[in-house]
Amino acid sequence: MRSGQFVSIMTFSALxxxxxxxxxxxxxxxPTAVQAAVLEAEAAGRDLIVSAQTGSGKTVAFGIALTSDLAEALGDSAAAPLALIIAPTRELALxxxxxxxxxxxxxxxxxxxxVGGMDASKERRALRSGAHIVVGTPGRLRDHLERGALDLSAIRAVVLDEADEMLDMGFREDLEELLDATPDGRRTLLFSATMPRPIVALAKRYQRDALRISTAGDDRGHGDIAFQAVTVSPSEIDAAAINLLRFHEAETAILFCATRDNVRRLHATLLERGFAAVAxxxxxxxxxxxxALQALRDRRARVCVATDxxxxxxxxxxxxxxIHVEIPRDAETLQHRSGRTGRAGKKGTAVLIVPYPRRKRVESMLRGAKIKADWIDAPTPEAIRAQDRERLIADLLRPVEFDEEDRAIAQRLIAERSPEDIAxxxxxxxxxxxxxxxELIENTPEARRAAQQESHRPGFEDVVWFRxxxxxxQNADPRWLLPLLCRRGHITRNEVGAIRxxxxxxxxQVPSTIAGKFRSALERTAKEEGDEASVQIEPSNGPSDMGRRANSGRPNKPPRHHAKPRGSAPGAKRHGTAKDKPRGRKDRQS
Structure with missing residues (x-):
C-alpha cells in the first residue's frame, strides 16, 4: 500500500x-495529494483502492483518473455509457x-x-438518447438496469464513491448486481474513507491487481480544520450552540444532531431566536x-441543522x-461531519458541544481519531458583544460606492441630526x-457540580424517584421510555421529570402530588400481558441507588409490581433507536 502525504509538486500538465x-x-x-496520486504513472490504467478523507478533492481525482479511459471516445456521439459512477446519496451524486x-x-x-426522488421517466429518456458518463445512486441505477434502460455492456470504468457508506446503508446487493452487469475488462476505482472488512471483500471480488493508495496521512484529520471542544451543562446545549453561532458569525454553518426529532426541535429554536436557518x-x-440547499448557496440562509x-x-x-450539537457516535462519524468544512485549502472550525458528564468519552473519541482539540469555554455574551463591535466597525469602514440618492438622504439626515446620533x-x-x-452557567468546578445536580422544573420541587x-x-432510550411510562402510569410526558x-x-422522577396515582396505575397495568408488562417499575432512592444495587446484588425494600425481567428492553426492535439511516433500497423511493 502506498501511504503518507503526497507532496503536490506535480502539475496537471500530463493531462x-x-x-x-x-x-x-x-x-x-x-493537484491535491489524492489528485497527484492518481496522476502518477503507476496508477495509469489500473484498478485503484483509494483511501482519502472527505474534502480532499477526490471527485476531481477520479474525474482525472477516468480521462485515460474516455479521452479517445469523447469526440464521438454518445451511445452506451463508457463510465459509471455510483454514490450513496442523491446530494453526493448530484x-x-x-x-x-x-x-x-x-x-x-x-x-x-x-437518483431517487427525481423523474425516472426523464432519466430513461436521457439514457436512451446516449450518455458517455452515468452518475447515480445504487437503487435507482439498479431499477434502470432491470428495466432495460441502462446498458452497461460498454462500460470501461466504474467508480464507487464513498463505498464504505454505501455498504453501511445496505446497498451491497445493488452494487453487486450493477458490477456483475459490467464487462470483465473494465477498471474499478474504489474510493472509501475507511477500509473495513466488507470493503476489502468487495475489492477482492471485483478488482484485479489493484493499486492501493492512502492519502489520509497518519493523523487522519484535516489540516485546515481547527477542532474545539466546549464543555457545558447538559441543560445548556442549545444555548451553547446559539452562542457559538453568534460568536463566529460564519458565512455558512452546519449543526449536527443525531435524530430527525432533534433537528426539528433545534431548527425551530433557531428560527425563534432570529437565525436564518434551514433543516x-x-x-x-x-x-x-x-x-434548503439552494437557500444556503444563495445566502438566504446561513445555518443548516442536519442529521449525519x-x-x-x-x-x-x-x-x-x-457544530456537533450532539456527540458523534464514533470517530468516523466525527471525521465525516467535520469534513464538510476545511475544503480546497480554506480554513474551517469544528466544535463539539460536550455535556460535563460525557467529557471522558469525547476525549477517548478524539484520541482514537488522532485529533487534537482545544478545550474551551462556551462564548459568553460579553465575548460575543466584543466580537460584534469589531465586525461592525470593520463593516462600516469598508470602502463602499454611494450613488446620488444615497448622498441626498445622508445630507437630509445630517441636517436633522448630529453625525454622532446618525452613527x-x-x-x-x-x-x-x-x-x-x-447567558450560560460559569464553567467552574462549583458550577459544574451544581449543574449535575437535579435542576427542578416548576412542579418538580418535590419529587418521588422510581426505577x-x-x-x-438493554437498549433503554428516553424516546420510547417516555411513552411506556405514560401508558403504564396513566400520566403525561410533562409529568415525568429527570431520567437517569x-x-x-x-x-x-414523578411529582409527589401524583406519585400515589402513578403507583396505583402501575399495579393495575402490571396484570396486562406483553413485553411492556415485563418491565419492572418500583419506587427507588434515586440515581445514587444504582451503585449500591450493583454492589449488593439485593433488591430495594419496596415490593416489585411486575414479572421477572426478560433481559432486554421491550419493543427495542419495534421502536428502535430513531436513526436517520436509510435501509436496504430506500434509495428508489427517496
Whole structure:
C-alpha cells in the first residue's frame, strides 16, 4: 500500500490540454495529494483502492483518473455509457455530476444523473438518447438496469464513491448486481474513507491487481480544520450552540444532531431566536432538500441543522463552521461531519458541544481519531458583544460606492441630526438584526457540580424517584421510555421529570402530588400481558441507588409490581433507536 502525504509538486500538465484548461479556469494550480496520486504513472490504467478523507478533492481525482479511459471516445456521439459512477446519496451524486460537468465540459461529454426522488421517466429518456458518463445512486441505477434502460455492456470504468457508506446503508446487493452487469475488462476505482472488512471483500471480488493508495496521512484529520471542544451543562446545549453561532458569525454553518426529532426541535429554536436557518433530515422531501440547499448557496440562509445521513454529499464552498450539537457516535462519524468544512485549502472550525458528564468519552473519541482539540469555554455574551463591535466597525469602514440618492438622504439626515446620533442609529439598526446571545452557567468546578445536580422544573420541587429494571445494556432510550411510562402510569410526558439511564437500570422522577396515582396505575397495568408488562417499575432512592444495587446484588425494600425481567428492553426492535439511516433500497423511493 502506498501511504503518507503526497507532496503536490506535480502539475496537471500530463493531462490533455482540454482538461488542464478546465482546471485552470476553476482555480486549480497544483493537484491535491489524492489528485497527484492518481496522476502518477503507476496508477495509469489500473484498478485503484483509494483511501482519502472527505474534502480532499477526490471527485476531481477520479474525474482525472477516468480521462485515460474516455479521452479517445469523447469526440464521438454518445451511445452506451463508457463510465459509471455510483454514490450513496442523491446530494453526493448530484455534486459529482456538477463537478464532472465542468471538468468534461470542453470535451462535449454527455453526463446523465440517475437518483431517487427525481423523474425516472426523464432519466430513461436521457439514457436512451446516449450518455458517455452515468452518475447515480445504487437503487435507482439498479431499477434502470432491470428495466432495460441502462446498458452497461460498454462500460470501461466504474467508480464507487464513498463505498464504505454505501455498504453501511445496505446497498451491497445493488452494487453487486450493477458490477456483475459490467464487462470483465473494465477498471474499478474504489474510493472509501475507511477500509473495513466488507470493503476489502468487495475489492477482492471485483478488482484485479489493484493499486492501493492512502492519502489520509497518519493523523487522519484535516489540516485546515481547527477542532474545539466546549464543555457545558447538559441543560445548556442549545444555548451553547446559539452562542457559538453568534460568536463566529460564519458565512455558512452546519449543526449536527443525531435524530430527525432533534433537528426539528433545534431548527425551530433557531428560527425563534432570529437565525436564518434551514433543516435537512430524512423526513424532508427531495424538493424541500433542494430548496434548503439552494437557500444556503444563495445566502438566504446561513445555518443548516442536519442529521449525519442527510448531510452526506453536501458541498458548500462557504461552509466554515461545523457544530456537533450532539456527540458523534464514533470517530468516523466525527471525521465525516467535520469534513464538510476545511475544503480546497480554506480554513474551517469544528466544535463539539460536550455535556460535563460525557467529557471522558469525547476525549477517548478524539484520541482514537488522532485529533487534537482545544478545550474551551462556551462564548459568553460579553465575548460575543466584543466580537460584534469589531465586525461592525470593520463593516462600516469598508470602502463602499454611494450613488446620488444615497448622498441626498445622508445630507437630509445630517441636517436633522448630529453625525454622532446618525452613527449611533446605524449601529443600533445593525444590532437589532442580530439574535441575542444566551447567558450560560460559569464553567467552574462549583458550577459544574451544581449543574449535575437535579435542576427542578416548576412542579418538580418535590419529587418521588422510581426505577425501571432496564438500562443502556438493554437498549433503554428516553424516546420510547417516555411513552411506556405514560401508558403504564396513566400520566403525561410533562409529568415525568429527570431520567437517569444506567448500565442495567433507569431512574426517573414523578411529582409527589401524583406519585400515589402513578403507583396505583402501575399495579393495575402490571396484570396486562406483553413485553411492556415485563418491565419492572418500583419506587427507588434515586440515581445514587444504582451503585449500591450493583454492589449488593439485593433488591430495594419496596415490593416489585411486575414479572421477572426478560433481559432486554421491550419493543427495542419495534421502536428502535430513531436513526436517520436509510435501509436496504430506500434509495428508489427517496
Amino acid at each position: 490533455p490540454p482540454v482538461f488542464g484548461e478546465a482546471l485552470a479556469e476553476r482555480g486549480y494550480e497544483t 455534486q459529482v455530476s456538477r463537478e464532472l460537468s465542468w471538468l468534461y465540459g470542453k470535451t462535449g461529454a454527455r453526463i446523465t444523473t440517475c 435537512l433530515s430524512g423526513e424532508h422531501s427531495q424538493s424541500e432538500r433542494n430548496q 445521513v442527510a448531510a452526506r454529499g453536501i458541498d458548500l464552498p462557504s461552509l466554515s463552521l461545523v 449611533a442609529a446605524l449601529v443600533q439598526a445593525h444590532r437589532a438584526a442580530m439574535p441575542q446571545p444566551e 425501571l429494571d432496564i438500562g443502556r445494556r 439511564i444506567g448500565p442495567n437500570e433507569t431512574h426517573f
